[in-house]
Amino acid sequence: PLVLGIETSCDETGIGIVRGRTLLSNTIASSMDEHARYGGVVPEVAARAHLEALQPSIDAALAEAGVGLADLDAVAVTSGPGLAGALMVGVGAAKGLAVALDKPLYAVNHLVGHIAADILTADSEPLEYPTIALLVSGGHTSLLHVRDLTTDVELLGETMDDAAGEAFDKVARLLSLPYPGGPEIDRAAVDGDPNAIRFPRGLSRASDLAKHRYDFSFSGLKTAVARWVEKCEADGVEVPVADVAASFREAVVDVLVTKALAACADLGVPRLLLGGGVIANRRLRDVALERAAAAGVTVRIPPLSLCTDNGAMIAALAAELISSGKQPSTLAFGADSTLPVTEIQVAEAVTV
Ligand code: ATP
Numbered sequence: 001p002l003v004l005g006i007e008t009s010c011d012e013t014g015i016g017i018v019r020g021r022t023l024l025s026n027t028i029a030s031s032m033d034e035h036a037r038y039g040g041v042v043p044e045v046a047a048r049a050h051l052e053a054l055q056p057s058i059d060a061a062l063a064e065a066g067v068g069l070a071d072l073d074a075v076a077v078t079s080g081p082g083l084a085g086a087l088m089v090g091v092g093a094a095k096g097l098a099v100a101l102d103k104p105l106y107a108v109n110h111l112v113g114h115i116a117a118d119i120l121t122a123d124s125e126p127l128e129y130p131t132i133a134l135l136v137s138g139g140h141t142s143l144l145h146v147r148d149l150t151t152d153v154e155l156l157g158e159t160m161d162d163a164a165g166e167a168f169d170k171v172a173r174l175l176s177l178p179y180p181g182g183p184e185i186d187r188a189a190v191d192g193d194p195n196a197i198r199f200p201r202g203l204s205r206a207s208d209l210a211k212h213r214y215d216f217s218f219s220g221l222k223t224a225v226a227r228w229v230e231k232c233e234a235d236g237v238e239v240p241v242a243d244v245a246a247s248f249r250e251a252v253v254d255v256l257v258t259k260a261l262a263a264c265a266d267l268g269v270p271r272l273l274l275g276g277g278v279i280a281n282r283r284l285r286d287v288a289l290e291r292a293a294a295a296g297v298t299v300r301i302p303p304l305s306l307c308t309d310n311g312a313m314i315a316a317l318a319a320e321l322i323s324s325g326k327q328p329s330t331l332a333f334g335a336d337s338t339l340p341v342t343e344i345q346v347a348e349a350v351t352v
């Protein structure tokens, strides 16, 4: 099926068009620059930017795919989770488009969309089930057990406080580096020693593991970096930015990879899929590939343009739902900022 997907859960206005498992276009307009001076995504600013970017993005995606609105078999949209106001813009647009064109509408889960991104990865074998998925971005840090993309996704664990990307952004700020912090910390860490400072690995003590084996926490790590910086200032010594950046990054990467591979081992699943904007981190990819190989786990990493928020992954998930016989969503859905990952599709019509 030819599907147009709309993604507006955070600061990317993503419009993607797929034909089945083939990617035709993937237009992404980001309002990141507008959030830079606030050091994080401002919901109202993001929602407004979506409103402005939607129509031109849809036009651009159609032109690039070489198709017209009338050719579409379905429209897909992210219903949640994400920022409520931002989601509402996409949901409203998708409903309007589907009703005006008289096309079926599929309202889907953003996190499951991140997994669906893998399907569009050209020239690769189809995703095998079950698989463990680690999704890390500015808004989420989730470990999932995927038994079937369209029917069975289980949340194993998630962050109890900051998302991993958010931790990069906050620590960059502590080091007086600009937003977004991920790429800045990466750059600063190049000349640093990852073992210079032993920063805490959240929820990794035996006592924590009993209850939070697959959960993450990055606020203690952020506080530890803040204390380190304060101590340098109190002592009148220059903050060793490269060492702090490298050591902080190592702590985040270590805990992400350790917990993801623990899930693979515990559940006997020798496959790990990575997704989300933090996957841009070279060190994270290297450590994941290295330790997974040692553990006999194969790792899949979609290209970065499909790892960050985008509309193509939303269209791809809808195309899979259609192929597996799911009915379209009724219009009885809205933006759901806390949509659980188990709700892969929202408001599926009941056939009688
Ligand atoms: P969502 O959470 O809804 O997926 P988002 O906009 O918060 O959306 P992305 O756009 O996928 O997330 O990713 C942005 C985040 O990724 C930012 O927090 C940024 O600091 C982080 N990031 C980007 N590049 C890197 C990198 N090289 N290393 C670590 N983090 C990175």
Ligand code: MG
Pocket (backbone or CB within 6 Å): 010, 011, 012, 138, 277, 308, 309
């Ligand atoms: Mg983003």
Ligand code: FE
Pocket (backbone or CB within 6 Å): 110, 114, 137, 276, 308, 309
């Ligand atoms: Fe996302």
